[in-house]
Amino acid sequence: MEHESLSFIFLNALIINNFVFSLYLGICPFLGVSGKIDTAWHMGLATTFVMLVSSVCAFVINSLLVQFGIEYLRLICYIAVIASAVQLVEMTTKKFSPTLFRALGIFLPLITTNCAILGLALFQTFREYDFLQSLVYSIGAGLGFTVAILLMAGLRERLDLSSVPDVSQGAVLSLTLAGILSLAFMGFAGLGS
Amino acid sequence: MQDFRHPTESAPVNMDTFLLGIWEENPVFVMLLGMCPVLAVTNSVLNAITMGLATTFVMLCSSALVSSLRHHIPKQVRIATYIVIIATFVTVVDYVIQAISLELYRSLGAFIQLIVVNCMILGRAESYASRHGVVSSMVNSLGVGVGFTIALLCLGSVRELLGNGSLLGFAIFGEGFQPWVIMILPPGGFFVLAGWLLLFSWMKQRDARRAQQEEVLHGA
Numbered sequence: 001m002e003h004e005s006l007s008f009i010f011l012n013a014l015i016i017n018n019f020v021f022s023l024y025l026g027i028c029p030f031l032g033v034s035g036k037i038d039t040a041w042h043m044g045l046a047t048t049f050v051m052l053v054s055s056v057c058a059f060v061i062n063s064l065l066v067q068f069g070i071e072y073l074r075l076i077c078y079i080a081v082i083a084s085a086v087q088l089v090e091m092t093t094k095k096f097s098p099t100l101f102r103a104l105g106i107f108l109p110l111i112t113t114n115c116a117i118l119g120l121a122l123f124q125t126f127r128e129y130d131f132l133q134s135l136v137y138s139i140g141a142g143l144g145f146t147v148a149i150l151l152m153a154g155l156r157e158r159l160d161l162s163s164v165p166d167v168s169q170g171a172v173l174s175l176t177l178a179g180i181l182s183l184a185f186m187g188f189a190g191l192g193s
Numbered sequence: 194m195q196d197f198r199h200p201t202e203s204a205p206v207n208m209d210t211f212l213l214g215i216w217e218e219n220p221v222f223v224m225l226l227g228m229c230p231v232l233a234v235t236n237s238v239l240n241a242i243t244m245g246l247a248t249t250f251v252m253l254c255s256s257a258l259v260s261s262l263r264h265h266i267p268k269q270v271r272i273a274t275y276i277v278i279i280a281t282f283v284t285v286v287d288y289v290i291q292a293i294s295l296e297l298y299r300s301l302g303a304f305i306q307l308i309v310v311n312c313m314i315l316g317r318a319e320s321y322a323s324r325h326g327v328v329s330s331m332v333n334s335l336g337v338g339v340g341f342t343i344a345l346l347c348l349g350s351v352r353e354l355l356g357n358g359s360l361l362g363f364a365i366f367g368e369g370f371q372p373w374v375i376m377i378l379p380p381g382g383f384f385v386l387a388g389w390l391l392l393f394s395w396m397k398q399r400d401a402r403r404a405q406q407e408e409v410l411h412g413a
Contacts (some may be wrong), residue, residue, distance in 0.1 A: 002370040024233035115310040179383030
């Protein structure tokens with residue numbers, strides 16, 4: 001779709017169709033590692049980085065697959081590419097920036113099963129974005145995920161200090177919070193039209 | 194580490210192997226696994242059923258294959274192998290649904306293909322199928338799949354009933370019903386799931402309190 005401008009794609013992935021709040025992608029890390037702002041920030045950064053790398057890889061792979069007419073292998077290729085991209089990112093950060101590697105630590109392997117990454121690769125294929133559009137889309141989506149997980153972490157840090165009913169502790173409270181946040185993000189829907 | 198409730202390789206396959214996944218280890222309500230499809234495709238009962246069946250099929254087939262290959266897969270590359278096996282079956286399901294109903298395929302969107310990254314399936318392959326026989330693994334996955342489908346149905350029926358006033362497409366309420374549209378939109382998914390979890394955690398607390406009272410009574 002050529003008519004979508006780059007700024008619209010970016011805004012669309014960042015807030016209007018936020019990956020967590022309106023597409024329900026990446027819920028597992030969103031609920032799992034949003035306990036502290038610090039870790040949430042690292043997780044968001046790592047996810048954005050892997051999204052960027054795998055978006056570029058997916059674009060190249062898809063054009064290769066289309067060339068050979070074997071699109072039915074798309075899913076298997078994508079997931080293999082994402083798994084190796086994560087591995088690659090892990091090795092590079094370990095070599096060049098041990099501090100960053102220690103900070104990201106356990107989060108990197110977890111990203112492989114983050115459905116937001118595969119979702120991004122699939123969406124950019126369905127919408128037939130060109131290279132630059134995919135790049136912008138992946139950065140927008142990554143930042144959108146970071147914003148979502150940071151908001152959640154901030155709220156949960158405050159909640160730790162308040163007293164809530166015993167029954168609603170844990171997942172129930174997190175999901176209700178996510179629902180309210182998602183309600184707020186629905187307000188951005190008008191921006192797109 | 195072996196869980197004491199999980200039978201070892203030689204243990205017989207019984208009803209517990211099947212029921213474990215439905216109630217005690219329900220993937221959605223107890224283990225909180227595979228949340229993304231749970232929230233995303235439960236805006237109608239039909240979508241929920243399709244998603245549940247597709248996931249069950251993928252889990253059943255991949256468990257069978259992983260379990261029959263378990264002595265041949267090298268330890269170091271096992272996760273990659275499992276993912277490729279799962280992705281193969283997901284591709285099959287993807288094309289089958291596309292062939293049966295294009296409309297259904299469109300309404301589920303990318304979520305059929307996203308079954309690949311459902312942590313529940315990989316979890317079954319890693320924690321159960323790689324250590325047990327083919328029959329035992331298949332029965333166990335079937336149980337988990339049914340548990341998953343039931344959970345999807347629980348969410349889907351509430352959301353369709355409140356958000357659209359219908360069940361499986363048939364109108365339940367009269368003409369004057371004002372649908373609660375928010376329930377089929379994204380926030381509704383979070384709220385309904387939170388509601389179900391609240392119900393279960395309340396039930397669990399009530400049971401615990403009763404058991405405690407019983408203990409006190411018997412002790413005295």
